[in-house]
Structure formats: structure tokens, C-alpha cells
Amino acid sequence: MTRLTRSAISVEALLGEVQGPERGGTCVFLGTVRSGDDVTGIEYSAYDDMALAEINRMLAEAEERWPDARVTLRHRLGLVPVGEASIAIAAAAPHREAAFAACRYVIEEVKKRLPIWKKELHADGSGTWVDPSGKQVAGGLQ
């Protein structure tokens, strides 16, 4: 299975990986590209080998913390238009507390650890690398 994909994310496929008759609570987190500042889409790029290794590590950590939970994740790469999901996380557990907690754990670790970068693309054709510390820097050579 490809956890990094250049195609639209299928939430149904994620649910199929985590749901089971003994797991009564399922939590899904979707991160979608939002509009604003003339943003038409976001171009995602990754350090693929490390991103895949980190995803495996964080999913394993989540299932170690919540042993009855099953968690999976997809992250999209390439151009993602406004309104489409760039990331989806699904967690299922016998009860909702563990499902919510495992899902929350993974998205927070993604923000801290996943070597993926986004460049906002604007209606005028310009691009801006996003720095989550709040600073934005113009794209292109300097």
C-alpha cells in the first residue's frame, strides 16, 4: 500500500484498513486545502524515503500507546487543488476515546516530524513556500 500518493485519497480505502467487528469507534481526520490569499492549490513535495519511515514509526507508536486501535494514513503529493484532501488519517478502536486519541496523536506527530513541504500557488502564477512558524518566503532562487 502506498501511504504517499499523487491521486485523490479514498477515505473508504482507509476505513477498510482499520475497521473490524471488535472496533466500535472510528475517527477520521481530513486536512483539506483551503482558499484565501488567492490560493488556488498547494504543491506538496516530500523526502519520500524518510517520510515513509516516519509514517511507519508514528503509526507503530500510536498502536503501541493504544494497543487495541488500528491507525492508518495517506498523504498526497503534487498539486492538490483547493477543497481536496491533502492528508487523511483513520483510527478505529473498541471505544471512541482511543480512536480519537490515536488519530490526534498521529496528526500532531505529522506536523512535528513528517518531511513534507508545501508551496502555495496563487492565482497570479506565483508560489510561496509555507513556513508553519508563520513566516512566508517567496519561492524561486534568491
Add this chain to the structure above:
Amino acid sequence: MAQVTVRFFARYAELTGCETADVLVSGNSATVQDVLERVRETVPGARNLPARPLAALNLRQVKLDARVSDGDELALLPPLSGG
């Protein structure tokens, strides 16, 4: 001597104009910081990299005082913005 493959991503690839560079550092006790200094000396545009970038050695984030070995892959990571 130890040869380290340095990889640049996203904005850092734009700053340096390349995605990868092989760097030689001397001795058995060279660190990520030493590699970084060699990169600044040898890769055009690398002087514009921040003083203390995020670094990953062989697919794991490390501090700049981590030791490097021959054949290692060092990645310089702009501020992460996945999700």
C-alpha cells in the same frame, strides 16, 4: 576521509540550485556541523542556508553534533509543513 551524500529539499533545493551533493570530510569524528561547513564552502548558493537547519541522517532527525560516517546520507530539511 568520509564521503557523505547531502540532499536538499523544497526551498533549500531552490537556494542551492541542486538536489544532491557529495561532500568529503576528514577524520573519524566529523559531525553534521562539519559537513554543513563543507557544503557552504563547495555548493553554490549554500551560503544562504540558515545557520542551524533541521538535519536528518539516514532518515532520522539528528542534532548538528551527531557523528557522520562514510556512506551516510545527510538531508537538510526546511521547516516542515506536512499535513
